[in-house]
Amino acid sequence: MSSETIDKQRVIGENRRHESDSGSPEVQIGILTERINHLQSHFKANPHDHSSRRGLLLMVGRRNRLLKYLAASDRDRYLDTIRRLGLRK
Helix, strand or coil: CHHHHHHHHHHHHHHCCCCCCCCCHHHHHHHHHHHHHHHHHHHHHCCCCHHHHHHHHHHHHHHHHHHHHHHHHCHHHHHHHHHHHCCCC
C-alpha cells in the first residue's frame, strides 16, 4: 500500500503545474496513466480477470475525456502532457 502512495506522490510531483497542485488535468491524466500501465501488466499474468478489465476500460475512457478537455482548453498543455507521458494521439 505504501509503495502505491509513493508512486502517486512521484506522479503528482512530475505533473503538477505549481507547488500545491494536486488536481489539475495533467496530474489526473498522469495518475490514470500510471494505473492503466500497472493494470496492463496485471492482465498479462491474469488474462481471465474480466471485472478488472472493465475497470481498466473505465479508466481509459476517463483519461480520454480529460485529454479531450485539455486539448480544447489549452492546446500547448495538452501537447506537453501527451509528449511527457508518451501517449499516442
